């Protein structure tokens with residue numbers, strides 16, 4: 472298996488999808504995605520709590536561990552703003568590296584963070600302080616293939632291209648392995664703008680949640696290296712569950728939903744049931 476770092480340097484677009492547990496990660500892998508995004512939004516939503524650092528680092532680490540155990544493709548972990556100051560970042564890097572994931576992403580917002588699509592005016596972390604977080608993350612990691620992605624939230628905070636480019640330069644200098652440029656505009660204009668003016672060498676990552684029409688050809692033309700479809704798994708499962716649950720109550724039986732839900736055999740298969748061993752000692756006791 473290629474490391475994520477090798478995949479980034481081989482020139483092919485890396486298609487990444489969000490997951491929140493082993494099952495969703497497994498579905499992503501079997502569909503053909505290149506990597507998994509252990510999404511803070513998905514993990515917190517799956518616990519029915521806001522994406523606002525309500526879950527602890529340990530909660531997210533446990534989810535990432537489950538995800539990583541379920542698949543053999545690389546897992547990139549959404550680590551919000553690093554769970555505190557530079558010392559929290561150092562601890563976080565040690566913990567995440569120890570579970571065998573391929574990298575982490577940290578965003579330049581203060582702790583506690585709020586999901587990028589919430590609130591009117593998001594606050595940004597001080598640029599020098601965030602650059603220091605990146606530096607400490609790189610100094611702490613042991614495996615040089617472990618990616619530290621710096622996520623720039625300046626567009627999210629309503630700032631312009633100048634601030635985004637300034638931050639890109641600072642984080643690149645601090646040693647980031649890639650830059651995630653986030654935007655909540657309804658079109659990709661901020662991403663185009665950034666790609667046209669960015670002079671650095673780092674691979675660019677985007678999360679096209681609010682500009683869903685951007686396609687892989689366009690991403691290639693812009694020189695973008697990784698695309699993260701961050702939340703489509705949980706959004707589709709919520710929709711599917713709502714439909715099934717209400718259909719059962721409406722009909723008073725499960726006849727109609729049987730045709731649209733996964734057969735039990737598929738669930739057993741996803742669980743790896745066929746790998747269960749039969750104990751010969753137990754057999755003798757029967």
Ligand code: SPV
Pocket residue numbers: 489510511512513522549586587588678680701702
């Ligand atoms: C996530 O999936 O948790 C992300 C992406 O960080 S976003 O929800 O767009 O902030």
Ligand code: MG
Pocket residue numbers: 510511512549551
């Ligand atoms: Mg997140």
